[in-house]
Amino acid sequence: MKRSPKFLKFSFFATLLSFIAGLQSYAQMQPGIPKPRGPVDLSDTSNLVIFIILPILVIIGYFFWRKAMKKRKEEEDNQQ
Numbered sequence: 001m002k003r004s005p006k007f008l009k010f011s012f013f014a015t016l017l018s019f020i021a022g023l024q025s026y027a028q029m030q031p032g033i034p035k036p037r038g039p040v041d042l043s044d045t046s047n048l049v050i051f052i053i054l055p056i057l058v059i060i061g062y063f064f065w066r067k068a069m070k071k072r073k074e075e076e077d078n079q080q
Contacts, residue, residue: 042048 040047040051042052
């Protein structure tokens, strides 16, 4: 089974690209920056606000926005 030169060229460049992408991701890890370990401590007020309250507010806001958009669309359809 003979491989075409075009296929070999593509596979070489794909391998090279994946190798370079791996090096770039390793190069972005900076020393001295703390990495998160373990579960989030929700007894701290800031963590509670960031991880619980804000996502709930965003979800509730999305439902209100979606309801308002449906209402506007219905009003536009009724005017026409």
